[in-house]
Amino acid sequence: MASVRDVTFELLRAHGLTTIFGNPGSNELPFLAGMPDDFRYLLGLHEGVVLAMADGYAQARRGPALVNLHAAAGSGNAMGQLTNSVYSHSPLVVTAGQQVRSTVGQEVMLANVDAAALPRPLVKWSSEPAAAEDVPRTISQAIHTATLAPQGPVYVSVPYDDWQAQSSVDARHLLSRTTVTAAALTTRQLTELAAVLDRADRPVLILGPDVDATAANDHAVALAEALAAPAWIAPSASRCPFPTRHPAFRGVLPAGVKAISDLLTGHDLVLVVGAPVFRYHQYDPGRYLPEGTRLVHLTVDPDEAARAPMGDAIVCDLADTLTRLAAAVTPGRRAALVPLPPIATPRPASAGRLHPEEVFAVLRDTAPADTVWVTESTSTSGAFWAQADLRRPGSYYFPASGGLGFGLPAAVGVQVADPDRQVVALVGDGSANYGITALWTAARYRIPVIFVILRNGTYGALRWFAGVLEAGETPGLDIPGIDFTALAAGYGVTGVAVSSRTALVEAVTDALAAGEPRLIQVDTDLTTP
Numbered sequence: 001m002a003s004v005r006d007v008t009f010e011l012l013r014a015h016g017l018t019t020i021f022g023n024p025g026s027n028e029l030p031f032l033a034g035m036p037d038d039f040r041y042l043l044g045l046h047e048g049v050v051l052a053m054a055d056g057y058a059q060a061r062r063g064p065a066l067v068n069l070h071a072a073a074g075s076g077n078a079m080g081q082l083t084n085s086v087y088s089h090s091p092l093v094v095t096a097g098q099q100v101r102s103t104v105g106q107e108v109m110l111a112n113v114d115a116a117a118l119p120r121p122l123v124k125w126s127s128e129p130a131a132a133e134d135v136p137r138t139i140s141q142a143i144h145t146a147t148l149a150p151q152g153p154v155y156v157s158v159p160y161d162d163w164q165a166q167s168s169v170d171a172r173h174l175l176s177r178t179t180v181t182a183a184a185l186t187t188r189q190l191t192e193l194a195a196v197l198d199r200a201d202r203p204v205l206i207l208g209p210d211v212d213a214t215a216a217n218d219h220a221v222a223l224a225e226a227l228a229a230p231a232w233i234a235p236s237a238s239r240c241p242f243p244t245r246h247p248a249f250r251g252v253l254p255a256g257v258k259a260i261s262d263l264l265t266g267h268d269l270v271l272v273v274g275a276p277v278f279r280y281h282q283y284d285p286g287r288y289l290p291e292g293t294r295l296v297h298l299t300v301d302p303d304e305a306a307r308a309p310m311g312d313a314i315v316c317d318l319a320d321t322l323t324r325l326a327a328a329v330t331p332g333r334r335a336a337l338v339p340l341p342p343i344a345t346p347r348p349a350s351a352g353r354l355h356p357e358e359v360f361a362v363l364r365d366t367a368p369a370d371t372v373w374v375t376e377s378t379s380t381s382g383a384f385w386a387q388a389d390l391r392r393p394g395s396y397y398f399p400a401s402g403g404l405g406f407g408l409p410a411a412v413g414v415q416v417a418d419p420d421r422q423v424v425a426l427v428g429d430g431s432a433n434y435g436i437t438a439l440w441t442a443a444r445y446r447i448p449v450i451f452v453i454l455r456n457g458t459y460g461a462l463r464w465f466a467g468v469l470e471a472g473e474t475p476g477l478d479i480p481g482i483d484f485t486a487l488a489a490g491y492g493v494t495g496v497a498v499s500s501r502t503a504l505v506e507a508v509t510d511a512l513a514a515g516e517p518r519l520i521q522v523d524t525d526l527t528t529p
């Protein structure tokens with residue numbers, strides 16, 4: 001009869017989980033020793049990098065990713081990045097090795113004590129099977145739980161003596177199981193919602209990451225056009241759900257209660273699709289909505305629906321609902337939208353530096369139109385969106401909870417998932433340090449990401465926040481003198497430092513032709529988000 005490990009690898013193969021993002025310890029060796037030839041293992045040198053690579057990979061492929069970590073120490077290192085994955089609804093199947101089953105209670109070395117509790121609340125579900133024979137079914141449950149709406153990360157801890165145990169013959173049922181979510185609005189619900197939209201004088205759309213995660217971008221465009229409604233990206237944007245040069249596009253909403261409410265003034269109906277209501281950030285007290293404004297919320301996530309402080313929510317399939325709404329509302333009822341003005345000329349910078357707007361303008365004009373941008377430069381987000389020309393789904397990723405250490409490794413994961421599009425990481429000189437070992441993985445497997453480090457010598461966003469909080473001068477905000485070209489060389493990536501537009505254009509052009517990872521360190525001015 002087949003071993004638990006053999007059946008588990010057959011199960012993983014049946015779900016297309018043949019890429020393992022991992023960092024091993026002794027507890028994981030009995031599992032990895034049986035890895036079949038059609039599987040590949042992508043090693044990350046820190047578990048936060050492993051997790052973020054898998055996150056980028058899963059988001060870009062819109063499917064699950066398999067992670068294998070080392071017991072409690074490895075899982076603990078990955079939890080910082082799970083704070084992003086749980087909010088980006090990333091379908092990660094995180095497995096971790098456990099000590100020999102009979103020794104865990106003694107808390108011997110490398111025992112993951114209370115393993116299933118460790119990652120909560122940063123996972124959708126977690127478990128350690130009660131018996132070796134139940135390992136394949138538990139991993140099957142984990143895969144289906146991760147991929148059923150709302151998708152999310154799951155965690156399974158497996159004692160390492162389980163892998164050699166005999167699997168039950170009935171485990172074979174697991175290999176062909178499928179599970180799907182089929183939540184759609186009834187005809188009556190759809191008709192009523194379309195009537196609400198039709199009755200609105202000035203509706204507005206607010207679109208979130210799950211529109212892009214479910215490839216519903218074009219359906220959102222169709223509804224915005226049918227309604228002649230402006231479209232905003234929901235605050236704390238982690239994906240780009242709408243083309244940024246479309247006439248209906250208005251930008252990314254600020255992450256403050258009063259600031260959002262002020263921008264919605266004059267709109268009598270707000271339709272939020274695929275985002276929590278809302279991912280506020282800086283404390284900015286005010287009324288949640290202007291007087292007389294109604295909010296309707298379409299989400300894949302019952303928890304988002306339940307915890308929102310206002311509005312009426314419908315848990316549903318976003319692409320299906322947007323498509324049917326675009327066909328059901330009455331077109332031509334409102335004046336045509338006036339597009340935003342053309343992209344502004346980037347602001348000038350101080351001597352020997354570039355303004356982030358100029359960095360982004362050069363990259364936009366030099367890199368292919370379908371480039372994928374993975375960003376983690378917190379003070380330059382305003383500059384990025386001011387210069388952005390994003391047209392296709394899957395063009396933008398940002399850490400969904402602001403947990404730094406996502407950018408560099410997630411860019412590697414996205415490039416693995418989508419080798420036909422150039423991936424460019426735009427990462428601050430502070431953020432880069434949290435996931436810097438991703439450079440080694442990129443070099444090791446020749447993953448041709450272009451890593452752009454925006455070096456302003458400080459934690460720029462925190463300087464801005466210190467102003468918002470009127471905190472005055474605070475310690476720990478300056479990070480002068482880091483040489484990322486030397487760090488890159490140490491990890492096997494060729495890097496160049498630039499401080500002029502001409503040198504940047506040349507460096508980007510060279511990097512695009514290299515066919516292997518490249519790092520470009522750009523000295524930039526400090527800006528505000």
Ligand SMILES: Cc1ncc(Cn2c(C)c(CCOP(=O)(O)OP(=O)(O)O)sc2=O)c(N)n1
Nearest residue numbers: 377378379402403404428429430431459460461
């Ligand atoms: C894991 C982790 N640690 C610390 C922070 C706190 N933090 C930190 C340290 C920021 C500064 C980032 O600096 P940067 O150089 O990457 O980008 P900017 O200079 O453009 O802000 S922004 C922010 O929220 C965080 N979000 N996540």
Ligand SMILES: [Ca+2]
Nearest residue numbers: 428429430458
């Ligand atoms: Ca910085």
